[in-house]
Amino acid sequence: MRRILTGCVVLLLLSVTVNAAVPLQLQGNLSQGSLVKGRVEVGTKVFLNNTAVATTPNGFFLLAFHREAPATALLKLVRDTGETETKTLTIAPRQWDIQRLTGLPAKMVTPDPVAEKRIALDNAQIKALRRNFLEIPYFESGFILxxxxxxxxxxxSQRILNGKPKNPHNGLDIAGGLGGAVWAPADGVVVLAAPDMYYTGNTVFIDHGFGLxxxxxxxQTMTVQTGQEVKQGDSLGTIGSTGRSTGPHLHWGTTLGSTHVDPAMVLEALGN
Ligand SMILES: [Zn+2]
Structure with missing residues (x-):
């Protein structure tokens, strides 16, 4: 019993020392469409623009800045002593490529009612995923392409078809050739492996924890199933051209909550 107690005291002392050595750290680009990884002392509460941000048991947290994010954001830290620190973050603007195409047949611009129905079902499924996420910090494994x-x-980048703005491109396209390998860039859980979605064809979603x-x-093929845990580098399937696609490529998208962020910026923030 005595030995156990001594062990506890040593552990406590260690955690105090470690905590004191961790000032606020931010990794990644503070820019529109970006993801940033932060770290605070364990026990510190984090708020971005007055909205609480979840922190992992190690004190890590994730921030997302959408494509149209304003020039500043307010980060507030509330330490377990009650002490509060606020920091104004400057969010760099980015230039987006805008493509205007006119004189296109109407059916290319507006999906028919049958397609609309499928799109609505797909979107409802995706929205549900993004509302419920795992509070396991899988993203701490780091990210690779x-x-x-x-x-x-x-x-x-965004296309304006016949004057109608379409959704901006919300991912990174990798033209790796039909049948090329696709693997998990980080640890996580496959929360949906869906065949034949209207726009995205055979589609895999991975939850990396804490909203990511x-x-x-x-x-072309999927080698994982819904509910399966994956490690960085595990096979997900192969590059194809299923769904609404103009040629074989991997569309890789990343979201934090409902905010789309640039996968290239995810690599900057979480890359290993
Ligand atoms: Zn794409």
Whole structure:
């Protein structure tokens, strides 16, 4: 018993020392469409623009800045002593590529009613995923690219078809060739492996914990199932052109909660 107690005291002392050695750390780009990883003393509460941000048992947290994020954001830290620190973050603007195409047939711009129905079902399923996430810090495994190949599309670009703005491109396209390998860029749980979604075809979603979810679209084959835990580097399937796709490529998307962030920025923040 005595030995156990001594052990506890040593542990407590250690954690106090470690805590004191961790000032606020931010890793990643403070820019529009970005993800940033932060670290605070364990027990510190974090708020971004007055909204609570969950922290992992190690004091890590994730922040997302959407494509149209304003020039500043307010980060507030409340230590377990009650002491409060506020910090104004400057969010750098980014230039997005805008493509205007006119004179297109109407059916190319507006999906028909049958397609609309499928799109609505897909979207409801995706929205539900993004509302419930795992509070397990899988993202602490770090991130790598999920496939090899040329980057054929970047995050944030937007097409305006017949004057109608379409959703901005919310991922990174990797043209790795039909049948090329796709792997998990980080640890996580496959929360949905869906065949034949309207836009994205065979699609895999991975929950990396604390709101960070990644998506792999247009797959030719899927080698994982819903509910399966994956480690960084595990196979997810192969590059294809399923769904609404103009050629074989992997569309890789990342979201924190409902905010789409640039996967390239996720690599900056969480890369290993
Ligand atoms: Zn894409």
């Amino acid at each position: 999920p496939a090899k190949g040329r980057i054929s599309g970047v995050f944030g 979810i990644s998506v792999y679209a247009h797959l």
